[in-house]
Amino acid sequence: MAHTGTQTQPVRSCLLLVVVSVWVQQVEGVWPLPQQLHQSADRDCLSPQRFSFTYGRDSAAQTGCSVLDAAFKRYFSIIFPDFTKGSENRLQYVWSEPQPFVVSVSVKTRGCDGYPDEDSDESYNLSVSEGQAVLRSVTVWGALRGLESFSQLVYQDDYGSYFINKTEIVDFPRFAFRGLLLDTSRHYLPLHAILKTLDAMAYSKFNVFHWHIVDDPSFPYQSRTFPDLSNKGAFHPFTHIYTQSDVIRVIEHARMRGIRVVPEFDSPGHTQSWGKGQPGLLTPCYKGGVPSGSFGPVDPTIDTTYKFMESLLKEVKFVFPDSYVHLGGDEVSFACWQSNPNVRKFMEKMECLKTHAVRVTQCLLLSQIPQDTVLEIWKGEKYQAELSRMTQAGHRVLLSAPWYINHISYGQDWRNSYAVQPQNFSGTEEQKKLVIGGEVAMWGEYVDVTNLTPRLWPRACAAAERLWSNEEKTLNADLAFPRLEEFRCELLRRGIQAEPLFVGHCKHEYDGL
């Protein structure tokens, strides 16, 4: 036995625990559940001092790949939280030399500097054996998903030692679009809250941040073309805005986690805050044949509206790299339009705006919905009928209606989200394929930075698993419960203020307050 300064606690425990490994093994602790996962009771002890990530020889990406270099660093801290905090650098007895463990990552295509998109291949294979793990994927985005799964396979015993069981994973997402909406108009969310949400999204394998950035109550986006929109339309022109640099930071933080940023500039309704910085944009409402002084949706009858919208959208398309821009189109107040004689004439001429049941670009910009527009089913309890109808018309669809998780209720309401079956509607196999995914929505009427995180997590995880995993293997919420409880504790360990699912405790409670 020799004295040294470091590296011993893990080893001592490793030796001791070989004896009891049969009872304390951890199985299937990955959320969302991989498509195929096989674990054995054999396990390996990980020593942070001898642990490394490396690029496989045949990997298209090598050192210098921004996305993966950063991910290696990030996941090292996630996997070894105690070590990173320095608490294991204590004087201890050495029982034996720690063994090395190498995670070799190989991707087929480089693409380290690009952005994830709707066609990104997120599949990966992960094989964990003695002293090593081999992670293979087509893209760096798939490698990120694999690293996340790998990090969830590592666990600590009561003495703080790190272990991983021998594991084989073949994994890929069920749906390509797994989104989460934040609403930064009804309440302003500070930048750090958005970045933290992106972190937690990556842990749950969400891949689209739908940024509902502006709406009636406020316009926090600081436009370079129209600075008055936030100067006059934000809650406060300095403290409650997103500067261009904030937006870039969000996009880059998301990119590093394989997350797309789809901005929404909802119009022609939901634009009250726009009117403050852009006089003449909104429709003057009429009462008794004269303007009442209040304003309705964007005024579709005048040329300046189209010029303004074109310039703004041009900027948006320049700032946000994603090929999608969400144009809202929901809940247009027709009463004001109908009160205005010019708009009434215009509507008669255009024969449009007769429906507003879907959140899509509307008559203002397009007289018909083009076939390649993705429709989002966001309203109503009978969303199955909408799914059926929209896919029959050949549109690709996103499901959001059952995942408005800002609607809280007492108890384990994640079970409702978990029970959703996005392809369980009347239609052909071809129609089912048109469901490209779904998204969780956290609308902001009653949510700001004070309660955002505990309302989101772990409640959003239910949809995350539904959108990623095989439905047949994840039908039973009772079976999912202990795995979700464990994942929630893992979120706490990673600094996410995720609320409890039920009575109990985590070994490491949340200590971020």
Added chain:
Amino acid sequence: MAHTGTQTQPVRSCLLLVVVSVWVQQVEGVWPLPQQLHQSADRDCLSPQRFSFTYGRDSAAQTGCSVLDAAFKRYFSIIFPDFTKGSENRLQYVWSEPQPFVVSVSVKTRGCDGYPDEDSDESYNLSVSEGQAVLRSVTVWGALRGLESFSQLVYQDDYGSYFINKTEIVDFPRFAFRGLLLDTSRHYLPLHAILKTLDAMAYSKFNVFHWHIVDDPSFPYQSRTFPDLSNKGAFHPFTHIYTQSDVIRVIEHARMRGIRVVPEFDSPGHTQSWGKGQPGLLTPCYKGGVPSGSFGPVDPTIDTTYKFMESLLKEVKFVFPDSYVHLGGDEVSFACWQSNPNVRKFMEKMECLKTHAVRVTQCLLLSQIPQDTVLEIWKGEKYQAELSRMTQAGHRVLLSAPWYINHISYGQDWRNSYAVQPQNFSGTEEQKKLVIGGEVAMWGEYVDVTNLTPRLWPRACAAAERLWSNEEKTLNADLAFPRLEEFRCELLRRGIQAEPLFVGHCKHEYDGL
């Protein structure tokens, strides 16, 4: 104009704002609403450098009074948050000398080292005029309530200057018992979360912390007499317990804020966690005539039970200074007792345990409920009938049933709490007087440190006003809404993570995350 290092921003703004004071005046910004409040548009500018608290010459308490000395220090920071953070110590232009402002506090009886109790007089009179405020009360506890109201009268303009309007307040609580329950058994709440809750309670003039400290899931109270109760019954014997020193700290933190600490050791049911560290305490349940291996409530048939309970309660009465100990007595599982032949015999002999609709000491310790026991109405939607029945029997009662605010729902559910009328039941005037107050309960099934504060605040504030203020003046929730919104922003400013009531923003958003 001269250069100096400090003290100028407030003065400049004071001068500028005399002109517009008519529009920006702040009226009735106190929560809960004082019994009588008169404000004028005349206002005084406060300069932190020339502001002081002092004891009135005729005050029974003088410098050295622990409660008030500490309160002066605390409220100075609360009233001048910017100054305390040092941001006003900038180089600025001086326009004129700031004027002094003195808050003179006089109490009739000293009692600085005692504890608040059910008979404590919390009334106070506050008179704010030019350059001074005079706060008079019978006790130091009343002075604390007055200081809280005073702190809420001070506001800042857009330039950061502090103002207070001329104000006359005559105030006293409607009910003597205004409680808030935290449950530290279903989830462990770290000490700092309890202390923070006590802070927020004081801001809302709650005066009883009902500490539901142990229950079925865990026994975090570290008993000096029976250390095994937490060693074996806590979620973790080191990290998830309240040591004696923790308990002392909670009691002292509460005392300094005029808050009583009423501990609850719920029995004979809700004691599963007790059994782990106290073998033989719980009733063995029977199945098919033999012990099933599971255990029910405390076993009332054996002598050791009574000796144990006596010792534990003796300790509890020693550790907790309040004259109340809550003994629960609710939700006893009769099935187990009835399965056990010894208990069945015992029950037949005692002719008791036929009711469990109220949370009181039960047959185990007392064969009848003594007249001086305060009953808590905690169950059922028809709590009015219970109020009527219990007060007719001459018991003093506490209302809690409509204030189980762990039961969340979407939207502004504080309005339900606000609509409660504790004395609106069928009964005589004498019966109405037996309602000594009520309490908000935050049970812990789905609540831990991650979501406690945003679920509590500002939702609990509705009951705080109902229990303190004149009901006739506070019937209308719509009228209360803007004042509650303002108070919620004030809570954020004081570091309380209080969730939003609806769409909007605060000038100073929560920055504690």
